Amino acid sequence: MRGTWRWFGPQDTISLEQIKQTGATGIVTALHHLYHGEPWPVEEVLKCKAEIEAHDLVWSVVESIPVHNSIKLRSGPYKQYIECWKESLRAIGKAGIGIVCYNFMPAVDWTRTDLMWRLPSGGYALRFDVLDFAAYDLFILKRDGAEADHSDDRIVSARKRFDHMMPDRRNRLEQSIIAGLPAAEAAYDRKTLAHALSEYKTVTAADLRAHLITFLAEVVPVAEENGIRLAIHPDDPPWPLFGLPRIVSTADDAEAILNAYNTTANGLTFCVGSYGARADNDLLSMAEKFASRIYFAHLRQVKREDDGSFYEAEHLEGSSDIIGVIRALLREEQRRYRKDGNSHEIPMRPDHGHLLLPDSNQNESPGYSLIGRFKGLAELRGVIRGLEYTEQHAQETPLAKGVSGQLN
Helix, strand or coil: CEEEEECCCCCCCCCHHHHHHHCCCEEEECCCCCCCCCCCCHHHHHHHHHHHHCCCCEEEEEECCCCCHHHHHCCCCHHHHHHHHHHHHHHHHHCCCCEEEECCCCCCCCCCCEEEEECCCCCEEEEECHHHHHHHHHHHCCCCCHHHHCCHHHHHHHHHHHHCCCHHHHHHHHHHHHCCCCCCCCCCCHHHHHHHHHCCCCCCHHHHHHHHHHHHHHHHHHHHHCCCEEEECCCCCCCCECCECCCCCCHHHHHHHHHHCCCCCEEEEEEHHHHHCCCCCCHHHHHHHCHHHEEEEECCCEEECCCCCEEECCCCCCCCCHHHHHHHHHHHHHHHHHHHCCCCCCEEECCCCCECHHHHHCCCCCCCCHHHHHHHHHHHHHHHHHHHHHHHHHCCCCCCCCHHHHHC
16 A cells, blocks of 8 residues: 555645655645636646655645535536536546545535544544534524434533533634635635525435436546546545435445446545444445445544544544454455556555644644654554565465555
């Protein structure tokens, strides 16, 4: 596997020179200055690629070309935005970048209720608290129909939680949920969020799934023509929020997407943290079942709590068998190498790192710290090297050179 790092372009507080020092060999990025639906000119893609390569790094994955909400709604100028998406794919293909990670979450992207949750061991993590979210939905946003989406017991508990919140805590909660995170398509205030949600009022899960499939019918052929593999990212959290349907949350969802267009150009980003936030997702089974169509991995962990809340755990801790997932992906790399000797590496990256040590004093973006992700990457590299060593000494045929080839 190739160790990669998400970089937000020249405006990122973490430089390519620093990333090089972490041991990552690949970069995951996008043209963040062209992030509102316009097509990406090939010249801009090549400029970004040249900057990355000047630091002896590789642009491994585009994450992501945002899918405009009009495409998800299939309303307004959605055809224009689909054409722009296709033009961006063509530019990426001309630059020789072979993987595009994207998501189809309606209105809001990945969502947390606390961006600075104090860990018992020190440092800070991202957290999703179901009572805080319900308190916001019901008593701050006051979304129409919100009561129908929360159980009676949860409404009572959320009311108590809300009543005990001081005004500054309520403001921080709102900012955590809707102010926008790195690479989000939009940042909202309360009024604009309410408007965005209202646009989906009549959209069902079946509708949204149909819109995704019709979108894929347009873009998958273009991806195939340009040597690109699309890798859809799961919903985060993997369940409906604000009454919005979410359709990339379970193994059944992933299978339906892959079966809709059964071609190598249509694949998955396997995010252990996103899928792992649901206790009913068997991640090891999913990794083994979908291995041949997994093109990118986010190797992060969450710790689930009994009420459905979770927080970002250490990369090797948490509620999922991440080592088993890594083993399954390494074996898939071996299978690919035996098949054709090419394109066997699966890029992976650490994600949602804790704020540790000086990070918390240096205005690092929530989830995208330097030291927290550096620690995660080092741990993941160690696991991968250890699994490769074990396999090499247990079998006649060694694993295809993946991370070990990058780390020597």
